[in-house]
Amino acid sequence: MVPDPADGDLTAVVRAASSGDAAAEDALFRIVYDDLRHMAKRRLARLSPGQTLQATALVNEAWLKIANGTKDWDGRAKFFGVVSRAMRNILVDDARRKASVKHGGGVARLSLEGLAEASDELSSLEFLALHEALEQLEVEDARVAQVVMLRYFSGLGHEEIARMLDVSERTVERDWRFARSWLQDRMSGGSTDERAES
Numbered sequence: 223m224v225p226d227p228a229d230g231d232l233t234a235v236v237r238a239a240s241s242g243d244a245a246a247e248d249a250l251f252r253i254v255y256d257d258l259r260h261m262a263k264r265r266l267a268r269l270s271p272g273q274t275l276q277a278t279a280l281v282n283e284a285w286l287k288i289a290n291g292t293k294d295w296d297g298r299a300k301f302f303g304v305v306s307r308a309m310r311n312i313l314v315d316d317a318r319r320k321a322s323v324k325h326g327g328g329v330a331r332l333s334l335e336g337l338a339e340a341s342d343e344l345s346s347l348e349f350l351a352l353h354e355a356l357e358q359l360e361v362e363d364a365r366v367a368q369v370v371m372l373r374y375f376s377g378l379g380h381e382e383i384a385r386m387l388d389v390s391e392r393t394v395e396r397d398w399r400f401a402r403s404w405l406q407d408r409m410s411g412g413s414t415d416e417r418a419e420s
Contacts, residue, residue: 233297240295247293250301251285258284258305264377265309269349275316284308299368299386302378306371310353317349355408359401365389369397370405 235253238246262277262284287308295301360367365387372383373394380398384391 236295236298236301240293240301242293247289251289254301254305255281261305261376262309265313265375268374269313275313280309280312283312287312299372299388302376302386303368303371306375310371310375313349314353317353351409352405355405358408359404362404363397363400366397366401366404369394370401373398 232253235246235250239250258281259277262280266275266277266280284305285308288304295304356367356370359370368387369383372378372386373380378386380391380394384394387394
């Protein structure tokens with residue numbers, strides 16, 4: 223039986239969908255669709271003008287990827303992390319295609335001073351540089367990388383991320399500061415592994 227989404231228990235619906243319940247999966251998509259479109263719009267707004275991918279298409283393609291993949295979601299945080307990763311991968315594939323056509327596959331360096339701002343626009347090459355640095359960060363500190371995914375790629379605030387990851391808001395703020403510094407260092411050619419003092 224599909225948990226009643228009216229009671230606000232999204233986690234129960236996510237878990238039921240994760241266990242292979244097709245009705246729960248359909249219910250989950252209906253429940254989160256507006257949130258996913260909002261995430262997609264925020265993500266697409268950060269890319270440079272001229273993007274051909276629309277929010278609806280990004281949501282639908284991401285949903286197909288996660289619905290046809292391993293459903294190891296154990297709650298809201300994991301689910302939205304998986305969706306964020308699917309959207310990011312779709313955008314990375316699109317950016318790679320554009321970069322190889324327009325720029326011969328060159329490498330870009332990116333300034334992350336305004337990484338938190340929704341108005342930041344990234345070219346295809348800058349987006350690829352961010353993606354590659356984020357992959358390195360995932361190896362170094364998975365939680366910090368998840369904070370970046372949820373903040374930058376999903377557009378969530380510190381308070382909501384803290385609830386989803388079951389950590390304090392202060393921890394999320396510290397992780398975000400560290401991530402910005404770490405990514406900036408990596409993307410400017412450095413390799414400092416020291417965690418900044420908070």
